[in-house]
Amino acid sequence: MKRRSKSRHWRSAQEKDPWVRRARTEGWRSRAVYKLSELDERQHLLRPGMTVVDLGAAPGGWSQYAAHRLKGKGRIVAVDLLPMDPLPEVTFIQGDFHDAAVLEQLMVALDGKADLVMSDMAPNISGVRVVDQPRSMALAELARDLAFDVLGRGGSLVVKLFHGAGFDDYVREIRRAFKSVAVRKPAASRPASRETYLVARNYKV
Ligand code: SAM
Secondary structure, three states: OOHHHHHHHHHHHHHHOHHHHHHHHHOOOOOOHHHHHHHHHHHOOOOOOEEEEEEOOOOOHHHHHHHHHHOOOEEEEEEEOOOOOOOOOEEEEEOOOOOHHHHHHHHHHHOOOEEEEEEOOOOOOOOOHHHHHHHHHHHHHHHHHHHHHHEEEEEEEEEEEEOOOOHHHHHHHHHHHEEEEEEEOOOOOOOOOOEEEEEEEEEOO
């Protein structure tokens, strides 16, 4: 497919997507918000007073939802490669999370422990599984390493994880570090996608 017709196809698929339409009507920045809200409704992840890290935050649906749940009490530090329009209660850092300087900025902004690390980071999908799977696992590993560094006892991690090479080992390692771990496929996650979300609660430290 040519680039212009590909982007026309993408726009028309977006217009038809009920989650996109609902997000627009309800004032959320992305359809992804319904993935987090479903996980939160099931597992009670967010409450006022928490310190939250949002990795892969743009355009900002998850940060927006977290701010709504924190009700003005708590802190949110968000990171993305792409720019993100400001949100009043969110400290945003633009950069590649592979970059040590970005991690350092995040640590400075955080200035202490976090209660929840959430990562919706995903690489640009090439469609070639042997390329995409290691790239997405590498992002999930960065999120896990950050969680191990910054979560206090009882903290939580939510991370996007694609079924494929490395998935089982990743889940096994997370099970050793947290008291409760679940793998979820929210209704707003496209059925054809191998995307799932791992929700780990009660970090043992
Ligand atoms: N959760 C977001 C929301 O609710 O609006 C949607 C996130 S989108 C599915 C995935 C994001 O991950 C993209 O904005 C992308 O730029 C970001 N991303 C991918 N690789 C990254 C990296 N190495 N460092 C920082 N952000 C990254």
